[in-house]
Amino acid sequence: MLDMPLLLLDLDNTLLPRDAAFRAWAENFLAENGLPASDLDWLVMLDGSGYVPRSTVLGAAKRRYGIDRSIDSMLEHYRRSINSHIACPDSHASALRAAREEGWTLGIVSNGGTLPQLEKIRLTGLAAMVDGWVISEEARCIKPDPLIFEIAARRCGFRPAGDWTAQTWMVGDYGPSDIAGAEATGLRSVWLHHGRPWAERGYRPTVSAPSLPDAVRLVLGAAERPNAARHFAAATASGRKRPPRTRIAVPASRLAPSPTTSAPRPPFAQSASFTRAVPLTRLGPVTAPAVQPAATVGAPVGAPVGTSPAAQPVRPPALPPVA
Numbered sequence: 519m520l521d522m523p524l525l526l527l528d529l530d531n532t533l534l535p536r537d538a539a540f541r542a543w544a545e546n547f548l549a550e551n552g553l554p555a556s557d558l559d560w561l562v563m564l565d566g567s568g569y570v571p572r573s574t575v576l577g578a579a580k581r582r583y584g585i586d587r588s589i590d591s592m593l594e595h596y597r598r599s600i601n602s603h604i605a606c607p608d609s610h611a612s613a614l615r616a617a618r619e620e621g622w623t624l625g626i627v628s629n630g631g632t633l634p635q636l637e638k639i640r641l642t643g644l645a646a647m648v649d650g651w652v653i654s655e656e657a658r659c660i661k662p663d664p665l666i667f668e669i670a671a672r673r674c675g676f677r678p679a680g681d682w683t684a685q686t687w688m689v690g691d692y693g694p695s696d697i698a699g700a701e702a703t704g705l706r707s708v709w710l711h712h713g714r715p716w717a718e719r720g721y722r723p724t725v726s727a728p729s730l731p732d733a734v735r736l737v738l739g740a741a742e743r744p745n746a747a748r749h750f751a752a753a754t755a756s757g758r759k760r761p762p763r764t765r766i767a768v769p770a771s772r773l774a775p776s777p778t779t780s781a782p783r784p785p786f787a788q789s790a791s792f793t794r795a796v797p798l799t800r801l802g803p804v805t806a807p808a809v810q811p812a813a814t815v816g817a818p819v820g821a822p823v824g825t826s827p828a829a830q831p832v833r834p835p836a837l838p839p840v841a
Contacts, residue, residue: 522623522676522685523621523622523623523685523686523687523741524622524623524625524671524674524676524682524685524686524687525617525622525623525624525625525686525687525689525734525737526625526626526627526667526670526671526686526687526688526689526705527624527625527626527627527648527688527689527690527730528626528627528628528688528689528690528691528692528695528696529626529627529628529630529635529638529639529644530568530628530630530638530691531567531568531691531692531710531712532689532690532691532696532710532730533606533610533626533644533730534604534605534606534610534638534642534644535604535605535607536567536568536604537562537565537567537568538603538604539600539601539603539604540562540565540568540600540603541558541562542603543596543599543600543603544558544561544562544565545558546599546603547561547579548561551583551585553583557582561575561579564578564579569692572593572596573589573593576589576592576593576596577589579592580592597634600634601634601637601638601641604638604641604642605642606642606643606644606647609729609730609731610730610731611643611647612731613730613731613733613734613735614647614648614734615647616734616738617734617737617738618647620738620741622737622738622741623649623674623675623676624647624648624649624674625648625649625650625651625652625670625671625673625674626639626644626648626650626651626652626670627651627652627661627666627667627670627688627690627696627699628651628652628653628654629653629654629660629661629695630653630654630655631653631655632653632655632656635653635655636653639651649673649674649675650670650673650674650675651670651673652666652669652670652673654666657669660695661695661696661698661699662694662695662696662698662699662701662702663699663702664699664702664703666699667686667688667699667700667703667705668703671686683703683704683705684704686705686706687705687706687707687708687724687737687740688700688703688705688706688707688708689707689708689710689730689733689734689737690707690708690709690710691709691710691711691712693709693716693717693718693721693723694718696709697709697718697721697722697723698718698721700723701721701722706724706740707723707724707725708723708724708725708726708727708733708736708737709723709725709726709727710726710727710728710729710730710733711726711727711728712728713728725740
């Protein structure tokens with residue numbers, strides 16, 4: 519049993535249903551401009567789950583419909599309205615609450631712009647549900663770079679040294695950043711497959727799950743059984759009943775104070791209107807600890823892989839193929 523477990527989670531399409539929010543925005547966009555409602559799927563296709571630049575998506579819409587507005591004004595309108603369509607599902611909040619009650623520390627690791635991602639964290643109430651977060655723009659590094667995971671660990675009260683990677687899981691929906699980043703850093707991982715097959719050849723998640731609540735249950739179940747990392751996938755597939763749950767004993771030393779206060783972390787708040795200020799120390803440059811080259815991920819996508827802690831990463835064991 520780990521005495522200081524850390525659960526890191528992606529934001530868009532993991533904690534928050536980002537694609538559903540875009541679809542709702544696109545419906546409003548078509549209606550407000552008197553455009554065919556049947557073009558909704560066309561816009562969703564261009565969106566590419568947010569991985570296509572916004573200027574590309576809106577520029578294509580401007581040309582298709584002959585919209586007499588600048589791209590900059592369309593971008594501004596999009597950024598003002600998109601987050602009004604996003605919310606944290608009750609089932610996701612319940613999953614985070616369950617992990618917190620079992621003694622887990624929770625952190626968000628997100629690629630994206632600081633202001634829009636931070637607005638999502640605050641507006642949806644996630645600020646009250648987690649212990650810390652890192653956003654690629656303000657951290658000046660991007661998943662799958664191991665440095666962003668190290669920053670997340672420090673902001674959650676951990677020191678990225680020694681065997682910290684063996685105590686940490688990463689949950690995300692995008693292989694080339696979430697799962698490749700976990701592999702490069704030495705973390706175990708859960709891939710949210712959302713009904714998709716695994717397509718990457720050079721690396722694999724430790725386990726996969728159809729939804730965030732399922733992913734959290736997998737992580738909590740694996741932590742309760744020392745051999746779960748080796749046999750967990752087979753046990754899940756066979757439907758065997760899990761042993762009685764064992765509570766995680768959390769030493770007082772793990773409740774590290776915030777950089778700006780000596781008080782312990784706030785209790786879990788269910789109100790979606792709850793927000794908290796982000797200390798300036800979270801938004802400034804971060805100096806990495808002494809590092810050595812990390813293991814290279816097969817066929818990385820996105821930003822180049824950086825460095826990892828001096829400790830040798832603990833690799834997850836081989837598991838049966840992911841669905």
